[in-house]
Amino acid sequence: MKPVRHPDAPLPGELLGAHYEQCFGCGGAQSHGLHLEARAGEGVTVIAEFTVQPAHQGAPGLAHGGVLASALDETLGSLNWLLRTIAVTGRLETDFVRPVPVGTTLYLEAEVTAMAGRKIYSTATGRIGGPEGPVAVRADALFLEVEVEHFVHHGREEEIQAAMSDPDQVRRARAFEVNP
Ligand SMILES: CCCCCCCCCCCCCC(=O)SCCNC(=O)CCNC(=O)[C@H](O)C(C)(C)COP(=O)(O)OP(=O)(O)OC[C@H]1O[C@@H](n2cnc3c(N)ncnc32)[C@H](O)[C@@H]1OP(=O)(O)O
Numbered sequence: 001m002k003p004v005r006h007p008d009a010p011l012p013g014e015l016l017g018a019h020y021e022q023c024f025g026c027g028g029a030q031s032h033g034l035h036l037e038a039r040a041g042e043g044v045t046v047i048a049e050f051t052v053q054p055a056h057q058g059a060p061g062l063a064h065g066g067v068l069a070s071a072l073d074e075t076l077g078s079l080n081w082l083l084r085t086i087a088v089t090g091r092l093e094t095d096f097v098r099p100v101p102v103g104t105t106l107y108l109e110a111e112v113t114a115m116a117g118r119k120i121y122s123t124a125t126g127r128i129g130g131p132e133g134p135v136a137v138r139a140d141a142l143f144l145e146v147e148v149e150h151f152v153h154h155g156r157e158e159e160i161q162a163a164m165s166d167p168d169q170v171r172r173a174r175a176f177e178v179n180p
Helices: 065-077 149-154 157-164 167-174
Strands: 037-040 045-051 087-096 105-116 119-128 135-145
Touching (some): 045 065, 065 087, 065 119, 065 135, 149 157
Antiparallel strands (some): 045 105, 087 135
8 A cells, every 4th residue: 555644744844853762862851862863854754863972883893783763663663653553673675885984974765655554564764975975884674563552561561650751752642643
């Protein structure tokens, strides 16, 4: 099935914000996190930027591959905002095309390519030097739609309780839920 942008999805250009302040990918409360900033694009697409920090190194002066995979995963995950669906990564296949030095800004874009039942297929690229620069990383992913209970059931009790008693967090979680 062709992916369809939800009628209440954020408008193209709108900053999506963090889905959870403690998220390693997008949260503001993680000092060594990616602080990735994503914006809605046209259709079912997003664009995002992430600047590699010294805490993200693998080899001297170079980004760790797992951190780059996290940036791709987070960008792909933010497509949920446009579908108003809660989905988690089931599969993430990553190509590392060029080394990414510390201090580099990675320009990411992601798109939902197909949907089938609970399955959401998507793809992402990360470019360096500018939004039109050479591709440094890319990924193909399969996300699986889940109920909010997925997190309540599997998450550690203390963080779940804190999230559920935070009105801002509850509001953000609702933004992912499909309107009947
Ligand atoms: C309160 C806070 C709210 C905030 C929400 C914001 C969240 C956003 C977070 C974003 C953060 C960034 C993002 C993150 O980092 S998300 C964090 C990383 N991901 C996870 O933790 C997910 C862990 N995995 C699971 O929980 C389960 O395995 C899931 C839910 C994924 C599937 O288990 P479930 O029991 O539900 O489904 P099923 O096993 O019956 O399978 C169903 C179908 O899918 C197919 N399949 C399954 N897996 C794979 C695979 N690997 N390759 C190929 N196919 C696969 C399977 O064959 C079957 O197909 P079919 O036989 O029907 O044809």
